[in-house]
Amino acid sequence: MCQDNIKSKKTVSIIANEEIAAGVYQMVFREQEIAERTKPGQFVNVYCQADSRILPRPISICQVEPRAGLVTIVYMVVGQGTKEFSNLQAGQTIDVLGPLGNGFSPVACEESILVGGGVGTPPLLELVKQLPGTKHVFLGFRTGSYLVDAFKQYAQVYIATDDGSVGQQGTVIDLMNAVGAKGQQVYACGPKPMLAALKTWTNERDIPAQLSLEERMGCGIGACVGCVCKVKTDTESGFTYKKVCKDGPVFDAKEVIL
Amino acid sequence: MCQDNIKSKKTVSIIANEEIAAGVYQMVFREQEIAERTKPGQFVNVYCQADSRILPRPISICQVEPRAGLVTIVYMVVGQGTKEFSNLQAGQTIDVLGPLGNGFSPVACEESILVGGGVGTPPLLELVKQLPGTKHVFLGFRTGSYLVDAFKQYAQVYIATDDGSVGQQGTVIDLMNAVGAKGQQVYACGPKPMLAALKTWTNERDIPAQLSLEERMGCGIGACVGCVCKVKTDTESGFTYKKVCKDGPVFDAKEVIL
Amino acid sequence: MHTSVTIAGVTFDNPVMTASGTFGSGKEYAEYMDLNGLGGIIVKGVASKEWLGNPAPRIAETYGGMLNAVGLQNPGVDVFMEEDIPFLRQYNTNIVVNIAGKTVEEYVDVTKRLQQADIDMIELNISCPNVKEGGVAFGTDAGMAEYITKEVKKHAKQPLIVKLSPNVTDITEIAKAVEAGGADAVSLINTLLGMKIDIYKRRPVLANRVGGFSGPAIKPVAVRMVHQVYKSIQLPIIGLGGICTGEDAVEFMLAGATGVAVGTANFMNPRATVDVIEGIERFMDETGVEDVRELIGALE
């Protein structure tokens, strides 16, 4: 056991924490190790300051700048924990642990399709930066949009919104059909219904897809078996529960049951 | 019910919060109403920021400056709550409620004796400011001393410490005996053994004494009946429990059972 | 917006009451809020004679909660009727009197004397963990719970609420027993039994060694029990245990409570009940609930 390899919670300095869309915040903090080690699709455990909230909040890493030692996360305020994060100011600190989970496995191919829904969009940014070849990015939002300019630096970006406020009205799948999306590999992160639709879409076209899932977590490190999703097996029950935090959050669309 | 008279918790600005002796802090905050209404010996409920600590911490009001709207409290770090307070910086805020309890009843007489022990010393400061006549102040500390210069502005001050580091070695009662303390009224605040000794001392000399007590509190406003002390009655049991926060914290030495 | 609820024939302007023992007899809070805004005030426990209560310390703080071992200090029902009821009657709110006793006779005695009083309901506390005799034993044994309910009910013209203890293996068994005994409503939960040790003094923090555990920490146990009881009996339920916000109150109503009571939160903020009432209204507003009664037991 070499002490050097021992990971731990880190108290990090917040460099920026700004609202980039209604209720959506982008936080940049300094943490050299996370900035160096992160693979696209991994996440960090973010801990609350209010000690009545004892569990970590898993937030995907949006992008990293290894040389500057900077890490960016983008999160939506949905409850008390994310509300608390949104009140933090540059110069204050926050506790994080990571990078956690297995990220996406970038596959070298001519054309890749990246599909993001809502706050599932952020982790695709680091991925699009690292992927070779041509990348088609499809982003779906309830209303409005964010991070689009960042994506545009690396790829052609298509947008769909439920209310038509930005891009095409409808789901991101509608949009993909409309523009005739094509590629040899799909990567996606977003709400379950979107992932389920994509599973069908890729299956019909026989395109391999990596889907990043979300589930309520206890530990974020694979210990509590709280954050499970169903994965096909040829046992009697037809499935087994796998841990989103440790076995995922990215799963093969062929295997995962949504 | 006139809304104007309704009291409530206030979020106040901290003007200063400094360590004035080892582990003892003096905090000044701005709150006009408390500054105006406080009678010597009253206290404020101070609420913790850590929401695992749900109960208020009662802290005596050390002095007030009604014109500037400033309130001073002096507290010792003894647990997690006071530890948290000690980490606050000028410019930050804290939640308080007050003034609470009945303070001392200043009695006009030629010579008054004020006796403070440890963090029982602070509330005597506002009292000494307001009392007419000659005032003899006896302060006892474990080691070192604080607030002494402030008291010296209004009275002759005698000091005793357990370890002899400041003033005379021994208890504050020893010191009173040594200097032959005299007066027509005693006011005291400090640890229970000191108050018990004073009760005997004043009883022997037939001097009326007002003693300020401490007890663990739930609400600080007289609702939970948590913070009781025994007070003599001529019922069968010989006593009844009174609330330190509401009936006190100041009690007549003749009535209270220590 | 309709916020009133009816419990055993008594109408409450809103479902929010104060939990017994945490609101004194209301006087203390009149400085901090308008008592007219409350659905009801459940006053501190009263017995047929004066009880001294336990020695101090009576209070200890725990993570997200607190322990108390007040031991039902009270001046006795006569003093209570003389001093507190006239005060409370100035306000437009329901008065619920929580009663305590060490024997069945004592419970019956205080009930009888309350028949003269101008009050709206009686709450029978058979679940106080801080009193050696009676109290808790009545609350943890179904047979005794039924018996004492029946005896008290005989003498009470006011609707009778029985307050249940959470320190039992199966709370539905006790709930069914008091229903059989003739209770008109139940309230739950009273405090869990807890202990805190001062590790430096190697002594329990409370003089009474153990105490009643309350506050936001205990809410998950309370919600679970309210829901279990809701599914097992027909009586209306007053839900309590850790309620601090309107959202907490709604959670209890969805679990099956018709009314709710705010306890320890009053110590965290003397205006807690006002926050809870406003929070319920805000929730109704935001989610389009016209009538608060829609929420009762509306859990999927």
Add this chain to the structure above:
Amino acid sequence: MHTSVTIAGVTFDNPVMTASGTFGSGKEYAEYMDLNGLGGIIVKGVASKEWLGNPAPRIAETYGGMLNAVGLQNPGVDVFMEEDIPFLRQYNTNIVVNIAGKTVEEYVDVTKRLQQADIDMIELNISCPNVKEGGVAFGTDAGMAEYITKEVKKHAKQPLIVKLSPNVTDITEIAKAVEAGGADAVSLINTLLGMKIDIYKRRPVLANRVGGFSGPAIKPVAVRMVHQVYKSIQLPIIGLGGICTGEDAVEFMLAGATGVAVGTANFMNPRATVDVIEGIERFMDETGVEDVRELIGALE
């Protein structure tokens, strides 16, 4: 400074273990700490065959605590013995295997198979609130608790710890029953039964509706029960429930625990056990305690 303790003949370098179900089988934490530092590792519950567990969501947060309804997902004892024991045996710490079952036969079956395994103790979980059959019923009925202890004990050459449920009226009754049944030690508490409702969806947050309530919020109940059990039986006790710091651990030892286990705190910080061990040592240092065993039951 002497920190080792002996429980049923097994020596622990220090009193600190990991609570079953919160530490996986240790692998996950090896990245965060040196497992050699632990007194013992109580691994997650294993059954005779694979259990799938409950659907998600399995986790909910509460004020100062959490609910879980994992439902004892485990790959079965054979996979466990093949994969986890060899991993754990690399470390200088005790291995305690927590066993689960739905029937007495299943408990006996997993015990029998564990006789081949290189482990130090068995912990019999008769108190899991998240499994419909068996589990919890065994833990809330004294007769059944005694019976299953006796049956499992017949087949276990390793010392047997029985883990008690707090969801009972009188925990000393169950403790006495398992002592009579031949247990070598008891551990307590398992989780309280709790519920949380999503008020917007009007649904329980957990797919299983109710779940086991753990974390710092529950400590006062756990300390009280440990002390009650300490006064009522002779067996050594492993105390747990909300332990986050060395001070918390000392509190349990003063109440009567010989060993302690850290559960939910591992989720709050993967190095929580290290903090607890260091905290106990710091406390001993500061208060002049030479031998940690001095603390056991040293409550006034």
